Amino acid sequence: MSSPRNESEAYTAPVTGPRLVAEPHKDxxxxxxxxxxxxxxxxxRAGDGTGADMNEIAARLDAVADGLGAKALPIEDRLAEMWRGEGVTRHDPVTGPENALAPPLHLHGKEDGSVEGVVTLDLPYQGPPGHVHGGISALLLDHTLGVANHWGGPSGMTAELTLRYLRPTPLFEPLTVTGRQVSVEGSRIRTVGEIRAGGRTCVTAEGLxxxxxLPRPS
Amino acid sequence: MSSPRNESEAYTAPVTGPRLVAEPHKDxxxxxxxxxxxxxxxxxRAGDGTGADMNEIAARLDAVADGLGAKALPIEDRLAEMWRGEGVTRHDPVTGPENALAPPLHLHGKEDGSVEGVVTLDLPYQGPPGHVHGGISALLLDHTLGVANHWGGPSGMTAELTLRYLRPTPLFEPLTVTGRQVSVEGSRIRTVGEIRAGGRTCVTAEGLxxxxxLPRPS
Structure with missing residues (x-):
């Protein structure tokens, strides 16, 4: 919000490099x-008091959920299906095109071994007034560090994650999320990342x- | 999963104490x-290939969103409305009854100054196969530590958060999420928390x- 428009625009330039999220499906x-x-x-956005008939909306949404539920696979089969194939997932809560919790963030691999994506967050991701929830920043960064490991070297499971909040992260403007693997010693992988808005760092992450x-279901 | 049933049940007993999330609305x-x-x-759960007509479902959901959008307040007015009143919010992505991203987690204040809630997470919160995403655990804990500050003493904004992942956190079983303020020195507040499954600690958090x-919009 406080950055000049041209600086902000520089950071919203399309990220080049291979896209590290699942390809769109056709169905x-x-x-x-x-x-x-x-x-x-x-x-x-609507909240209460807008005059919308929320009970009617609930009934319409429940009907969609009921219809989908009637056609759903048993959970074991669905888990096996989800985890078939290689690499990027379609169902995670950060980049997953099948997961409505995901903003989604589109990450791209860069030649220097890092990954980067740009995302603009709306009201569902709010913590302090008009700003991104600190836990949402943690979610985006944990996932981005994991993707950076996939892109840059050996990957693994999060053992430790430290987040530092340098300034509030704004809603409604483009955020640049980056990750980069910095070292591998035996089985220990260290990876860092950050979230920037208008060229200024809002949150940093260091992960071990x-x-x-974990074994894939089959 | 590996814990005896009786131990697990002990941890799913209803949490007593004041509920620290917004009261349900009537509308x-x-x-x-x-x-x-x-x-x-x-x-x-459905994913692709279940035979559901996803384009028809998309149209029905878009119609709901369009109808709500037509009645929505301007964003500035909605932000002011959201932040009116005191204390717990109705819109955050962890406990908020108005936010479909929130599982939701219901936190209760305990006499010893800590807060606690029990939640069972489904597929939208998945990271590794059949387990909770590390970033989702971070989201739940960051928020719970914030609520613990509200309950136990002075509260503030997250400056630093460290998460340690001791074992994978399971989906589909009750998780106990706790938070407790441990010290206040000037403006620096230290708060800890953890997520347990079947009585065993899966993730710990330390927050500064x-x-x-931030000012509330008006």
Missing amino acids: GVDTAVAAARRVVAALL FINKQ | GVDTAVAAARRVVAALL FINKQ
């Missing part, structure tokens, strides 16, 4: 999830990851 | 948001908060 599920994101934001994975 | 908005949560989970607040 419409991504479109349905995008519409669900609109519903989540619109409900929060251990080079092991 | 149906909470019901509509609960239905939106069902849609988010059902979309992720600074006793200041």
Whole structure:
């Protein structure tokens, strides 16, 4: 908000490099999830007292959920299906095109081994008035550090994560989220990242990851 | 998963003490948001290939969002409305009854000054196969530490947060989330918390908060 427009624009330039999130599907599920994101934001934007008939809206949404539920796979089968294939996931709460919790953040791999993405967050991600929830910044950074490990070297599970909040992170403006693996010693992987707004660093993250994975369901 | 049933049940006993989240509203908005949560989970559960007509579902959800959008307040007015009143919020992404991103976690204040809540997380919160995303644990804990500050003493904004992941946190079983303020020195507030499953600690958090607040919109 306090940065000059041209500086802000510099940071919203398209990120080049391979896209490190799942490719869109053709069967419409991504479109349905995008519409669900609109519903989540619109409900929060509407709140109460706007005159909308919320009980009627609840009934319409319940009908959608009931219809989907009737066609759902057993949970074990669905978990196995989710984890089939390689690399990036379609269902995580940060980049996943099938997950309406995800803003989604689109991360790209850069030639220097780092990853970067730009995202603008709306009301569902609010913590302090008009600003991003500190826990949401932690969520974005934990995930981005994990993707940076996939891109830059060995990857693993988070063992320790330290976040430093330097200034409030604004809603409604483009945020640049970055991650970069900095060292690998045996099974210990160290990775850093940050969130910037208008060229200024708002949050930094340092992560220690251990080079092991949970088994995939089958 | 590995704990005996009786130990797990001990941890899912209802938490006593004042509820530290907003009271339910009567006008149906909470019901509509609960239905939106069902849609988010059902979309992720369905994925692709279940035979559901996702384009038709997208159209139905877009119609709900369009209808709500037509009645929405200007964003400045909505922000002012959100931040009117005291204490707990209705819109945050952890406990907020108006926010479909929130599981929601219901936190209660205890006589010893700590706060505690029990929550079971489904597919939208997944990181590693069948387990909670590390960033989601960070989100729950950052918020819980903030509520613990409100309950136990002076509160403020997160300056630093360190998370240690001791073992994977399971989906689909009750998690106990706790927070407790441990010291206040001038404007520096130190607060800790953890997430337990079946009586075993999965994640711990240590936070440093600074006793200041962003201005509320008006």
